[in-house]
Amino acid sequence: MVTITELAAQKIKEVLKAQDKENSMLRLYLVGAGCSGPNFGMALDDEKTEDDILDEEYGISVLIEKKLSTYLEGAIIDYVESENGGGFEIRTPKASNGGGCDSGCCGGCGGSC
Numbered sequence: 001m002v003t004i005t006e007l008a009a010q011k012i013k014e015v016l017k018a019q020d021k022e023n024s025m026l027r028l029y030l031v032g033a034g035c036s037g038p039n040f041g042m043a044l045d046d047e048k049t050e051d052d053i054l055d056e057e058y059g060i061s062v063l064i065e066k067k068l069s070t071y072l073e074g075a076i077i078d079y080v081e082s083e084n085g086g087g088f089e090i091r092t093p094k095a096s097n098g099g100g101c102d103s104g105c106c107g108g109c110g111g112s113c
Contacts, residue, residue: 001053001055001064001069001072001073001074001075002028002055002057002062002064002072002075002076002077003057003074003075003076003077004057004058004060004062004076004077005076005077005078005079006058007078007079008077008078008079008088009057009058009059009060010079011079011086011088012026012060012077012088013059013060015044016044019044021044021046023046024044024045024046025044025045025046025048025054025060025061025062025063026042026043026044026045026060026061026062026063027042027043027044027045027062027063027064028040028041028042028062028063028064028068028072028075028077028090029041029042029043029065029068030065030068030071037071037092038071038092040068040071040072040075040090040092041090042077042088042090045063048063051065051066051067052064052065052066053065053066053069071092072092073093074092074093075090075091075092075093076090076091077089077090078091
């Protein structure tokens with residue numbers, strides 16, 4: 001369901017170790033939605049609920065609420081470094097690339113086509 005790059009997996013394991021949470025799971029959650037589709041965040045979690053799907057990649061347990069699974073199908077978690085530092089990035093193939101204009105309602109998010 002979700003792919004974690006090797007670099008992201010290494011960085012996640014570093015975070016887990018630094019926070020003394022090696023047994024915690026990585027939860028993906030909905031932050032909000034905008035013109036380009038849903039935005040997701042990540043947090044550490046110690047509990048799986050009956051509404052969660054448990055996935056595993058590189059020995060990292062990933063929790064996703066069942067209702068979000070269709071949006072995260074094929075998602076890639078990566079770690080990206082830039083001149084300003086580094087951070088995690090969640091790329092979802094189902095996110096829109098149209099900047100709000102692909103639905104035919106130009107200006108719906110404050111912009112125009």
